[in-house]
Amino acid sequence: MRIVTSRGRRTRGLGPLAAVLVAWSAFACAGSPSPMRPGSEPASQLANLGWLLTIVGSIVIVIIAVLLLVPGIRGWRAGRAGAIPPVHSGDGERWIVIGGIAIPLVILIGVFAVTAATLSKTSHPPTRARFMIEITGRQWWWEVRYPSPDPQQTFVTANEIHIPVGEPIALRVKSADVIHSFWVPQLQGKIDVIPGQTNTFWIRADSAGVYRGQCAEYCGIQHAHMALQVVAQPRAQFESWVAQQRAPAPAPTDSLASAGRDAFEHQACALCHAIQGTGAHGKMGPDLTHVASRLMLAAGTIPNTPGHLAGWIMNSQTIKPGNDMPQMYLDGASLHAITAYLATLH
Amino acid sequence: MATTAPYSAPTAETAAHLDEIWHTPHTLYGRLATVDHKIIGIRYLVTSFVFLILGGLEAAIMRAQLAQPNLHLLSAEAYNQIFTMHGTTMIIWYAAPILSGFSNYLWPLLFGSRDMALPRINALSYWLFLFSGIFLYSSAFVGQMPDRGWFAYAPMTELRYSPALNMDFYALGILFITISTTVGSINFVVTMLKMRAPGMSINRMPIMAWSTATISLMALFALPSLSAACVFLFFDRRLAMHFFDSTQGGSPLLWQHLFWIFGHPWVYIVVLPAMGMASMIIPTFCRRPLAGYGYVVMSTIMTGLIGFGVWVHHMFATGLPPMAMSFFSAASLTIVIPSAVTVFAWIATLWDSKPVMRTPMLFLLGFVLLFVIGGVSGVMTAALPFDWQLTDTYFVVAHIHYVLVGINLFPVVAAVYYWFPKMTGRMMSERLGRWNFWVMFIGFNLGFFPMHISGLLGMPRRIYTYSGGLGWDAANMISSIGAYVFAIGVLLFLINVIKSRRDGAIAGDNPWDASTLEWSVPSPPPEYNFLVIPTVRSRDPLWEDRLALPERSSVREGPTLTEGRETLATTPLDAELARVLHMPEDTLIPLVLALVMLVLFYGLLLRAWWLAGVALFGAYVVINIWLWPKRHAPLSEEG
Structure with a gap:
């Protein structure tokens, strides 16, 4: 386990820290x-503030433990000798x-000085945010909107946020229903997502990778399954992802996918889900225009594979009981076609 | 002055006469009508423990579900109901009432009085507590237990998101118990001001009296905020109002402010009296008076005051301006000082002593350590930016349990071991007591310490299950094992209580050779408590000779007050004799009033407005009967 200081150096700890670190690395x-x-x-x-507090706190705990144990042991020894000491006054x-x-x-x-210093360093981005993402918490998933001055260029996705590495990104978070809390622990602290209120926030990732986030405020029956992924990628990759997301859904190239699109448009699916470039314009559930490009399904509940996708369509109430997706009654052929079609939506 | 009047030592006849005056018959009527603070106190203790066990069973079910990733012993819905009931039960129906139980039992004995100032109010507050708990748990029988967390954040509690009765049980149940706590707090404040034996000036009160008086005043200021929140919630839900509904101009954060303006003082309300008990027990076993009495008193009061200025630290992630939050961060750090003062008063008391290491001392040394760990994790959560990482994670679950179990349950168990001989006349088993301590202490730390780690690994609270592969598995498994070890510890405690009550060693008046007034009377005390009302000249009336104090209290000679149920009222600061109080007889009125209130709350729950109206009118009638002036009792007390 490594402690990153503001300049990325390693720092050395003391005895209690060693114990904390051993316990830590075990987990x-x-x-x-x-x-x-x-x-x-x-x-x-x-994290540095946290480690500092942990070290100072551990030292305090150890000292107090000694101050309690010494008289305790002294008293225990005296008790074994059978003597009850006389009452004495003392100061x-x-x-x-x-x-x-x-x-x-x-x-x-x-502690307060260090806290205040950390606060001033983290509450505002060091440079102006390059762009802004709008995140809407919903029971129990995240709607992610990349607004653009040109409405044609605005696109919406779900449960997955892509950002370029090393750039501060502004977030506007709001709620469509109850209170949630947006939290990607490895990137930033929490910000509550409160109905009737838009909170602004910023994040940045300094190394490329996938960071897991999860709703941190209890928000109802499926609070446990309201995760999201932040994908931090180099600027070029990020831009090609944006270009891909801005495009409407790719047209089906085979008859199975084509049948899947028709089934999607004519079954209940389209009442709740939108796929840009098709007749599906539902607003209740996640936008599925590029669903196949995502890592996970159902707000981080299951991996995005055709098998899991089919399972989700048929049994969403078993996988995530109480979520808003109703039990679907599809025949085998329709399910097969819809799954195949959705898997083409990169 | 009363203290200079010559009193002869009371005779056996006086005792028999007092017995007759104060006796409550062991009949059904007597049991329901009694206003004896000792009986009410023990009822409070037993009832609170029943709630502790209910809350504990809920915790055990949760820990089974969380032992491994993706377990489905419980549905999400059941889990959410159970964690909500666990928090609500422990914080509101266990942690505060258990301390009221001790205070009810002990205060008149500590003060050299024959009862609390308002004995009928005392009975009322118990019955309201019991019935509100029954009301809350009746939700289990219709499968609609509250399920929005004990903190019940709006708007998830609004009808739109919670159409069944779950949150009506919550809002009304809490409103119900706040009445009990409010009248109980008034009783403590009045008793503290008026009922101390002559000579027990305010600087001679036991620390526990200071702490319970402080928290009673705190409760009187904190509870209205909670009551208002619950009334608003019920209005929102059932009368189509919009206090917390942002779509109609209400504010979800209004709930959070109201709730935490109550909620954080409440944390101190459920720990300060326990700390006060520790401040009485530690000196007994250290064979010396408490070091720094004045410091501890000031700390208690300061905690009570600063406790009202920290509530926003529960809301650090809501998007409030950083400058405003910094104030609350600083206040939350400041409150460490009075706690540190108290801890070092205990350490100073221990340090120049050879403490007698009986079971209460084991629990108290354990308690101080857990208190410090909970304090350190509290400082970590008070550090505003780091709290953005900690809040709503298992780290906070660890923190609150170190605070609430550490500073409430551990001293409570110590206090039971300590005062059990006074209450029952029998000692608890030391051998079983030591097992009890070690199993509880090890189980507790095994169960809750790893939660710090699962929190720092990013595990949020209030999730009914979690995926594997996130690094949380080991910490959760250890927590679950620890929770069950801890439960065995609590079971050992219950066994010890039941067994010792039947065949424990006979205790005698003062088995610990302690210094305060309750140990000057027989164990268990007679119904009238004190054969003579003592006159107090120091903080340690039973140690005066050995401490070579300049003045001597009088516990064997003094006024006997045999004209009826009587005790003495004194002045608030100096405790100079003010007058003789006539205390009320046993009466069913408090019970009837509490029953009428129960009907009222069920009427509101079921929206049977006519029933609620009838019950409200009934309450009005009962209160009128209660307050009707009695022709032959010109000196009647105000209760």
Whole structure:
């Protein structure tokens, strides 16, 4: 486990830190979306503050434990000797003034200073955000909109946010229903998503990769399955992704996919889902124009494979009980065709 | 002055006479009509423990579900109901009432009084507590337990998102118990101001009296905020109002402000009296008075004041301006100081002593350590930017359990071991007690410490299941094992209570050789508490000789007050004798009023407005009967 300082150096800890780190590395694993494995400068600022507090706190705990154990053991020994000590008067104000007031005051002032410094470094991006993404929390998925001055260039996707590496991106978060909280631990702290209120926020990823995020505010029956992925990629790749997302859905190239599109348009699917460039314009569920380009389905619940997709279409209420997608009653042929069609929507 | 009047030592006849005056018959009527603070106190303790066990069973079910990724022992819906009930039960129906139980039982005994100031109010507050709990749990029988979290954030609680009765049970149940807590708090405040034995000036009160008085005042200011929130919620849901509905101009954040203006003071409300009990028990076993009494008193009061200035630290991620939040961050750090003062007062008391390491001391040393761990994690969450990472994760679950189990349950168990001999006349088993402590202490840390880690690994709270491969599996498995070990510890405690009550060693008046007034009377105390009303001259009336204090309290000679149910009222600061109070007889009125209230709340729940109207009128009639002036009791007390 490595502690990244603001300049990316490694810092050395003390005894308690070693214990914390041993415990930590026993648990941490590569796939963990941990705020202590930062993928961005602001998140490492937060992690550093966290480590500092952990170290100071561990030292305090160890000292207090010793201060409790020593008299405890002394008393236990005296008790084994069978003696109940006589009542005595005593003082101890010095303990209180030094241990209870002076030392905590010094520590707390230090903690507050570091906290305030971290706050000023992380609450605003160091440079102007390059562009803005609108994120709408919904029970239980994320709508992601990349607005553009030209409405034709605006596009909407779901549960997956692509950003270019190393650039601060502004986020406007709002809710379509109840309170959610947008949280990608490795990139930034949380921001609540509150109906009737638009919160602004920013993120940045300093190394390319996929960062898992998850709704952090209890938002109802499927709060547990409201994840998202942030895909940080080099500028060029990001731009080609944008170009791809702006395009309408690719037309089917074989008869199966074509049948799938027709089935999609004429079954209940189109009531809730939109696929740009087709007759499906539903607004309730995620936009599926480029669904096949996404990593996960159902807000990070299952991987995006044709098998999982078919399973989701037929059994969404088993996979994510209580979600808004109704039980579908499709015959085998329609299911096969729709799945095949959706799998072409890159 | 009363203290200079010559009193002869009371005779056996006086005792028999007092017995007759204060006796509550062991009949059904007597049991329902009693206003004896000791009986009410023990009922509070037992009832709160029943709620602790209910909440504990809910926790056990949750830990089974979370032991491994993707388990489906519970449906999402059931899990959400259970975690909501767990939080609501523990925080509102266990943590505060258990402390009311101790205070109810102990206060008149600590104060050298024969009862609380308002004995009928005391009975009322218990019955309201019991019935509100029954009301809340009746939701289980229709399968509609509250399911929006104990914090019940709007707008998810609005009818649109929660059409069944779940959140009506929540809003009304909480409103119901706030009445109980409010009248109980008034009773504590009045008792503290008026009912202390002559000479027990305010600087001689036991610390526990300071802490319970502080939290009672806090409750009187904090609860209206919660009550208002619950009334608004019920209005939103059933009378088509829009307090929290942003689509109609309401504000979801209004709920959060109202809730946490109550919620954070409430954290101190459920820990300060427990700390106060620790401040009484530690000196007994250290064989010396508490170090820094004045510091501890000031800290208690400061905590009570600053506790009202920290609520926004629950809302650091809501998008409030950073400057405003910095204030609350600083306030949340500041509140560490009074806690540190208290901890070091205990350490100072321990440090020049050879503490007698009986079971209560084990629990208290464990408690101080857990308190410090909970304090450190509290500082981490108070650091505003880092809280953006911690809030709503398992780290906070770990933190609140270190705080609430550490600073409430551990001292509560210590206090049961300590005062059980007074309540029952029998000692609890030491051998079982040591097992009890170690199993609970190890189980607790095994269960809750790993939650710090799962939180730092990015695991959010309130999720009914999680995927594998996120690094959370090991921490959760250990937490679940620890939770069950902890449950065994609690079970050992219950076994010890039940077993010791039947065949524990006989305790005698003062088994711990403690210094305060409750140990000057027999165990269990007679119904009238004190044969003579003592006169107090120091903080440690039973240690005065050994501490070579300049003045001596009088616990064996003093006024006996045998004209009826009587006790003494004194002045608020100096506790100079003010007058003789005539205390009320046993009465069914509090029970009837509480029953009428139960009907009222079911009427509101079922929207049977006519029933609610009848019950409200009934309550008006009962209160009139209660307050009707009595011709032959010119000195009647105000309760």
